[in-house]
């Protein structure tokens with residue numbers, strides 16, 4: 001089944017980081033009100049290693065209000081925007 005959901009990032013904040021080893025944790029908010037926690041490794045290049053939905057609102061895909069793994073299917077969409085729209089650059093500059 002092809003999902004029509006497309007996440008649209010509206011803000012990204014850095015939640016934690018270990019600059020020495022290049023590990024970062026970001027909180028991503030999307031246009032539909034979903035919030036996700038994403039972990040990144042920056043070496044040798046920025047790579048999302050994990051993404052999960054924060055349990056503040058029901059999942060926009062499966063509508064569950066508890067843990068699900070739907071967001072993992074959109075890793076590529078999130079990654080494209082995180083790099084292409086300079087969300088990471090902006091978040092780590094703050």
Ligand SMILES: [Zn+2]
Nearest residue numbers: 059062068070
């Ligand atoms: Zn879900």
